[in-house]
Amino acid sequence: MSFDEFAQVCERLAETGKKLEKRALMAELLARLNTADAALAAIYLAGQPFAETDRRALNVGGALLTKAVAQLSGASDAALHAAYRRHGDLGSAAFDLLAAKTGGSLTLAGVEESFSALATARGPAAKLRLLLDLLQRATPLAAKYLIKLILGDMRTGVKQSLVExxxxxxxxxxVAAVRRALMVNGSLPEVVVMARAGTLADARMRLFHPLGFMLASPVDSVEEALARFSEAIAEPPEQEATLRHAQVEDKYDGMRAQLHCGDASQPGRVEIFSRNREDIGSSFPELIEAFSEAFAGIDEAVILDGEILAWSPRQQALxxxxxxxxxxxxxxxxxLRRQVPVVFMAFDxxxxxxxxxxxxxxxxxxxRLxxxxxxAAASTGKPSPRAQGMLFASAEEPHFPRxxxxxxxxxxxxxxxxxxxxxxxxxGNxxxxxxxxxxLYQPGRRGLAWLKLKRQLATLDVVVTGVEFGHGRRAGVLSDYTFAVRDGDELKNVGKAYSGLTDAEINDLTLFFKQHTLEEFGGFRTVEPLLVLEVAFNNVMRSSRHASGFALRFPRILRLxxxxxxxxIDTLARVEEIYASQPDKPQEEATAG
Ligand SMILES: Nc1ncnc2c1ncn2[C@@H]1O[C@H](COP(=O)(O)OP(=O)(O)OP(=O)(O)O)[C@@H](O)[C@H]1O
Structure with a gap:
């Protein structure tokens, strides 16, 4: 199938707000394609250049794509900016700029080939050549959706669950059979093949791809926790009966992680995944080494759910x-390994x-855990002497738990x-x-079976949408960040933060944002919405400055x-909720961010 025909379906998906129509459009497309094309169409509809089990990444940012569009269209900087501003989206801007161009020999399989080449190409020059070749073969509409696909933001209102x-x-x-097969196998294209062959029930668990993480709902007080808990287990709200069914654990402030260990068929193989579904093992080599040794000894494949923590010799989290x-x-x-030792705190x-x-x-x-x-602890023969729970240590640091x-x-x-x-x-938790x-463990669900009760501090998780150079000492670095919350499919800005990060972090982010700049005007750059920040603030104000209608007062970055x-990330509804909960509801002021 030509990529242009695929893009036409995407265009129709973007036009309708109705979920059932979207589903029917995609089902009709998948049904009329041959199996190989249907498998590709499924991941592209879900906005993914590669299947999740495929570790390749395109590593093409907005800056490089903008360059490719500029070269191909011959558009001036001003025309490029104007087109971008009309849509707020590089794919749609490219459609306008490339409209005079014809082309169109590109097929779904051709896109797959180009994506493979892009993933292996090293350096921006090589990637730019491949991008130009790819876009040259695309109609303007195909180019529009190719760019959206490469940037991972299709804006068709389609989530992977709808593709399923x-x-x-x-x-x-x-649908349940499709979801189950996908959960265990991890590859959307393979599940398409199985669904067509009627073999979904045969899907086998494939380790080393992350399962969804079960999430928790917040409660504000011990009383609310108890009340909500009785709903969660659907028991009569008699406290005694209810209490017997609850398990209490500390809520650790680290990084949620899923740890996979192989069995005899993959001895010593250990991988760790973040909630972002990224393989984060290289950041924690001592965990990989220690688990690799311990689990090789027990010859049983396992997936553990837990939290990675920086750990102090006083046996508590830093x-x-x-x-x-x-x-x-x-x-x-x-x-760094010595300065900030880490442990894996397993809870599931x-x-x-x-x-x-x-x-x-x-x-x-x-x-069973x-x-x-x-x-595992016994298999290493080196249980640490000072632990609060069961554990094993690493070979190099026998007194340190892993x-x-x-x-x-x-x-x-x-x-x-x-x-x-x-x-x-x-x-310190x-x-x-x-x-x-x-x-039961419900991957990807935030239900009432898990409740979190933590300190009261309204914070928001937001994404950076724009950056600026700072002033004074920070004049040479991109240190001022405009950020947004989610409102359905859109991102709406709610503030700008200047403080909270270290110089080293700002230096790293300056490089990162330069690679992910979409548009530059004056000192302000719009950037791809990739970086999530947790921000604290004094309160929420109504404001006409941002499209959200709100602004955070005195926002500061708590963490990346x-x-x-x-x-x-948090939603506009959550911002409204915080606004409504404030005793005095402030209006915009001159100090607003
Ligand atoms: N004992 C524990 N059991 C489950 N999750 C825990 C535990 N201790 C810490 N956590 C962390 O708490 C998170 C659960 O809260 P939630 O699902 O709301 O995540 P969140 O949106 O990141 O919220 P938060 O910012 O509070 O971590 C988990 O993702 C995990 O990182």
């Missing part, structure tokens, strides 16, 4: 700011032996929960988690959230 439904409709399969120095690194020096077990355990209740998963952790089992207790009373919360805070002991996908 369309696959089910197109191949007369159950503040998140310590761990932050370890995040996002491809190489970690011996010095998703897979063991050859069985997925998601459908087992938490108490059963927990029991404890058993596996004990076996795996800890998160202590968990059964909830007994309101007083006990109160105490648990204060003790967790005294240990954020608060507590309450988990329904009978709950490289672990959080842009799809999970």
């Amino acid at each position: 439904e369309a696959i089910a409709v197109a191949s007369h399969a159950e 503040p998140f700011s310590a761990l932050q120095q370890r995040l996002g690194r491809k190489r970690v020096s011996a010095e 077990l998703l897979y063991a032996g050859d069985a997925l355990l998601l459908d087992q209740p938490l108490h059963a998963r927990r029991q 404890a058993h596996i952790v004990a076996r 795996l800890l089992l998160a202590p968990a207790t059964r909830l007994e009373s309101k007083e006990q929960l109160d105490r648990a919360y204060h003790e967790a805070r005294a240990r 954020e608060g507590v988690m309450l988990k329904a002991a009978d709950s 959230r490289q672990d959080k996908p842009v799809s999970e």
Whole structure:
């Protein structure tokens, strides 16, 4: 199929706001394609250049694409900026600028080939040549959607879950069967092939691709936690009956991670994934080494869910700011390993032996987790002498734990929960988690089976949409960040922050933002919405300055959230909620960011 025909379907998807229409359009497309094209169309519809199990990445940013569009169209800088401003989107800008051009020999398979070449090409010059070749073969409409696909922002209002439904409709399969096959196998194109062949039930678990993470709902007080908890387990709201079913753990302030260990068929293979579904093993080599040794000894494949923490010799977690120095690194020096040691605090077990355990209740998963952790610790023969739970140490640093089992207790009373919360805070943790002991593991769900009770501080997770050079000492670096929250498919700015990051972080981000600049006017650059920040602020004001209608007062950056996908940042609805909860509802002021 030509990529232009595919782009026409995308255009129709973008035009309709109706989910059922979108699903029907995609199902119709998938049904009329041959299997190879349907497999490609499915990932492209989901806005992914490669299947999730495929580790390749295009590594093409907005800056390089802008250059390619400028060269191909011959448009002046001013024309390029004007087109970009009309749409706020490089793909649509390219459509306007390339409109005079003809072309159009590009097929879905041709795009797949070009993407392979782009993923292996090294350096911007080589990538630019390939991009020019690719765009030259595209019609303007195809170029529009190619660019959106490369930037990972299709703006067709289609989430992967809707593509999964369309696959089910197109191949007369159950949606649940498609989802289950995808969860265990991880590859959307392979699932398309299975759905068409009627073999979804045969999908086998493939390790080393991340499963979705189960998430927690916030509660503001011990009382609310208890009340909400009774809803979660759908029991009669008799407190005694309810309490027996809850498990309490500390809420650690680290980085959520899923750790996969291979069995005899892949001995010693260990990979760690973030909530962003990224492979983050290279940032934590000591965990890879230690788990590799420990699990080679037990010859059982496992997937652990837990939190990576910077750990102190006093056997408690260091503040998140310590761990932050370890995040996002491809190489970690011996010095940094020594300065900021890390541990994996395990709190759940998703897979063991050859069985997925998601459908087992938490108490059963927990029991098995404890058993596996004990076996792994025993297999190294070097259990650390000073731990609070079971653990194993690494070969090089025998007195330092690498795996800890998160202590968990059964909830007994309101007083006990109160105490648990204060003790967790005294240990430097954020608060507590309450988990329904009978709950199943629901990947990607934020339900009521897991509740989080943490300190009261309104913060927002936002994405950077624009950057500027700073002033004075920071005149040479991009240190001022305009940021947005999500409003449906759109991003709406709510403020600008200048403070909170270290010089080293700002230097790294300056480089990053230069590579991901979309448009430059005056000192201001619009950038691809890729970097998630957690910001604190004094309050929320109504404001006409930003499209959101709100502005944060005195925002400051608390941390970079490289672990959080842009799809999970806070929403405009949440900003409105915080605004509404403020006793006095301030209007815009001159100091607003
Ligand atoms: N014992 C624990 N069990 C589960 N999650 C825990 C635990 N301790 C810490 N966490 C962290 O808490 C998070 C659960 O809160 P939530 O799902 O709302 O994530 P979030 O949106 O990142 O919120 P937050 O900013 O509070 O971490 C998990 O993703 C995990 O990183």
